[in-house]
Amino acid sequence: MILETERLTLAPLTVEDAPYVYPFMSDPEVMAHWDRAAIEDPDEVKAAVAGQVAEMADRTGLYWAIRHTHSGAFLGYCELVDLDWRHYRGELGFIVARAGWGQGFATEAAAALLAHCASPLGLKRMIARTHVGDIRSEKVLRKLGFEEEGYLKGHVDRDGERRDCRLFGLLF
Numbered sequence: 001m002i003l004e005t006e007r008l009t010l011a012p013l014t015v016e017d018a019p020y021v022y023p024f025m026s027d028p029e030v031m032a033h034w035d036r037a038a039i040e041d042p043d044e045v046k047a048a049v050a051g052q053v054a055e056m057a058d059r060t061g062l063y064w065a066i067r068h069t070h071s072g073a074f075l076g077y078c079e080l081v082d083l084d085w086r087h088y089r090g091e092l093g094f095i096v097a098r099a100g101w102g103q104g105f106a107t108e109a110a111a112a113l114l115a116h117c118a119s120p121l122g123l124k125r126m127i128a129r130t131h132v133g134d135i136r137s138e139k140v141l142r143k144l145g146f147e148e149e150g151y152l153k154g155h156v157d158r159d160g161e162r163r164d165c166r167l168f169g170l171l172f
Contacts, residue, residue, distance in 0.1 A: 003064065003112045010109055013063035013077055015053055018046040020065070020074035024097040033134035034095065035156050052079070059083060066096070066109045075100040078113045080126075089125040090117070094140070106140045114144060118172040125172070129165040131156065138166065146170045 003010040013021075022045045024030045031038040039045050055061030062080040067073060076096035083090040092113065094106045117123040128146055130137045146168035154162035 001116070003116055004069065005108050005112045007069055008075070008105065008109055008112070009067045009069045010064035010078065010112060011067070012056060013049065013052055013065045015046065015050050017065050017074070017077075018042070018049040021045055021049055021077070024076060024095065027098060030095065030098050033131040033137065035158060037159055055081070059085070064109070064113060066105060075105050076109075078109050080113065080117065087125075088123050089127070090123055092126050092128045094137075101136070106137075107143050110140060110144055114170070114172075123172065126170045128168045129155070130168070132164045132166060138168075141168045144170065
């Protein structure tokens with residue numbers, strides 16, 4: 001299903017998108033607050049995207065490429081992961097290339113995705129995590145109506161380093 005906003009088109013992520021994903025997943029600044037470090041090998045990015053496409057096939061994760069509607073520029077992607085269809089919940093994530101920062105693309109794309117979560121997907125609850133210090137993502141989540149629900153000490157192991165996260169939640 002394709003989602004459209006005033007400026008953006010969100011379409012299911014495909015393996016063919018891997019060359020567009022690579023520039024931002026290989027950027028250490030973009031990946032600074034992600035669960036994994038920047039990826040230097042394009043084949044590793046392609047394998048990661050292939051894994052995400054496989055998650056879509058079994059409906060445990062859903063991923064949408066974010067493109068600028070008028071220019072067609074690939075800006076990043078949004079994800080719904082850890083989908084629990086029995087309890088109607090999942091986790092929201094988003095990543096935007098540095099060139100798209102500060103323009104509201106993450107907020108706009110995530111808002112469209114959240115509307116899709118409530119209907120037609122029928123989800124009732126969404127969570128999101130930010131690494132401590134990821135102020136930009138926290139601002140996006142608050143704009144979308146998420147409330148901070150907790151602090152997860154040592155929640156993520158990133159290359160042997162335990163990282164704390166903030167937990168945000170939203171009920172539909």
